Amino acid sequence: MKIAFLLSIHFSLLIFVHCYGGNGYDPLENVLRIQRSKRSVHDPIKNKELNTEYSYPPVYVGPQDGLKDFDKISSLPGQPTGTDFDQYSGYVTVDPHHGRALFYYLTESPFNSSTNPLVLWLNGGPGCSSFGNGAMMELGPFRVNADNVTLSHNKYAWNNVANVLFLESPAGVGFSYSNTSSDYETGDIQTAQDSYTFLVNWLERFPEYKSRDFYITGESYAGHYIPQLAQLIVQNNKITNQTVINLKGIALGNAYVDSETENTGMYDYFWSHAIISDEIHEGIISNCNFSEAGTITEACEDYLSQAKAARSNIYFYDIYAPLCSSSSNSTPSISEFDPCTGNYIDSYLNIAAVQQALHAKPVYWESCNDFIGKHWQDMPFTVLPVIQDLMASGINVWIYSGDTDGRVPVTTSRYSIDKLETSVEKPWYPWMHEDEVGGYVVGYQNLTFVTIRGAGHFVPSYQPARALAFFSSFLEGKLP
Known part of the structure; x- marks a missing residue:
């Protein structure tokens, strides 16, 4: 009964879903428009929800014995030969009473996996999949081919230098689910709490990572998810009877962190780029x-x-990219990224054998869940105070920006950094990759800002080599 109930709820929610970054579809704007309508009267108290310390009851920790072996992926359908790293995927229960469980995908490094750091990747939306979008479209080890059934290697995958953990969060996104329908009406605070509970339980399942250096990165609305989760980790690390997570740094990509600078930066970008x-x-x-x-x-x-x-109908997640159409293959793209990739992923992840190989519950998978965004409960106007707290705590904070993104453009990131009022230690300069300018960088006190030249909103999709170079510098704690 529980499984039938779960599937019916999950399917009914996902029928409202669209492809993240698809032509004309903008999940972030849909959510922000709803939030603007709610904010008819200024309420200074409301924005303090995530600027004060969390106060949560003890974190649920469930039994994890044997689950790691069960989660190991023997092979994905259509996987290319020569795959030389271990993959795991499955569910971690974060609330046994509600039946709420989050889906993850771990891709370990082909070399030095026992010593390389652990990196958590989060996509935004809110309501968009970190596995389908992050792993399969951006920085994961595979890309789905145009035949919808086979995979090819991504030679610039981030697991070249780290063990990368993709989390579908909150419940209702991608393969993650709950048996309690009200859980799909969630927000920032619950998402941070569930992500933290996930990590504590996941580290029990994979204890070899408990002492490993840990980083969090992601993009877009993950500009909210990441600082809030990092703040929760820092605060809970002070509680001696709970798992200490060895958080070293966070990297926010084309990140929505402040409502004012998002709007001013976006429209200034549109004007300066002749839109x-x-x-x-x-x-x-x-x-x-x-x-x-x-x-x-x-x-x-x-x-x-x-x-x-x-x-008009430009693809403003990457303003110079072609749209997905019957003529896409003949239309030149600056980044050489196939604009129809989202369609291939959608088809592939809805193959029954693929879902079975991933240990996923059989659902109609799509990359974003509109229901989640339309019913988002709490969203602070800004998370810049949280970022300031993390900078002060010694966490390595990087903000990176693809410079052809119109959704959360480079101007937005620069205006947000101005609000942080931190001093410049290393002035703006070009960083080089393969004898070309990879982008530009500024070193601030307790903050690094990096641009990736020629990249849109989904930086590793459009400039995979430059993205991997930037990411490697981030892990090393050195300016590129």
Whole structure:
């Protein structure tokens, strides 16, 4: 009965899902629009939810004996020959009473897996899959081919230098689920708590990683997930009777961290990249107050609508990339990334044999769950105070940005860093990769900012070699 109930709920939720970054689909904007409508009256108390210390009861820890061996993947359907690393996937229960369990995928390093660090990757949305989008489209060891059934090696996979753990969070995203339907109406606080509970239990299942250096990285709305989870880890590490997680650093990619700078940075980017006119840009500047105390007037809404119309149907997650269409293969792309990749992943992950090999419950998988975003409960206006706390605590904080992303563009990241009011230690300079400029970097006090040249929102998809070079520098704690 429980399984039937679970599947019916999960399927009913996923019918509202779309492909992350698909033509015209923008899950982050959908959520932010709903949140703006809720914020009709300024409430200074509401934003303190995630700026104060967490106060949670003892973390649930379930039995993990034998589950690691069960989770080992013998082989994925269509996997290329010569695969020389171990893979694991399965579920970790985070709430046994509600029947809430999160799905993970671990890809270990082909070399030095016993000493390489552990890295947690989180996609955003909120409501989008870290496995389908992160692992299969961006930085994982495989890419799905255009035939929808076979895989090819990604030679720039991040497991070349780290053991990478992909987490589908919160419940209702990807293969993660709950037996309690109300769990799908969640938010930032519950997501951080569940992710922490997942880590504590996962480390019991994989105890060899308990003392390993640990890093968290991800992109987009993970700009909320990552700092909040990191803050929870730092605070709970002070409790001597709980698992100490050896967190060393976080890296936020094209990350949504502050509502004001997200809006001002995005529309400034549109104007500076000839997407909107001078008149529309001036209208937004004159009529829109994106601060927490500001209200969105009818005049502002009109100019925002004009900006969206002017943008037209460009793929603004990578403004110079072609759209997925019947002519995509003949359309040149700066990054040489196939814009139809999301469709291949969708088909592949809905093959019954693939879900069985992943130890996943049989569901209709899609990359994003609109229900999650539409019913998001708590979202602070900014997480910059959390990032400041992490910087002060000694955690290595990096912010990186693909410079052709229009969704959370490089201007947004720079405006957010300005709000952090940290001093420059190493002035802006170009970093090199394979005798070309890979991007630009600034070293601040307790913060590093890196751009990846020619990359859109999904940095490892568009510039895989430069992304791996930047990521390796991050792990080494050295400026690129």
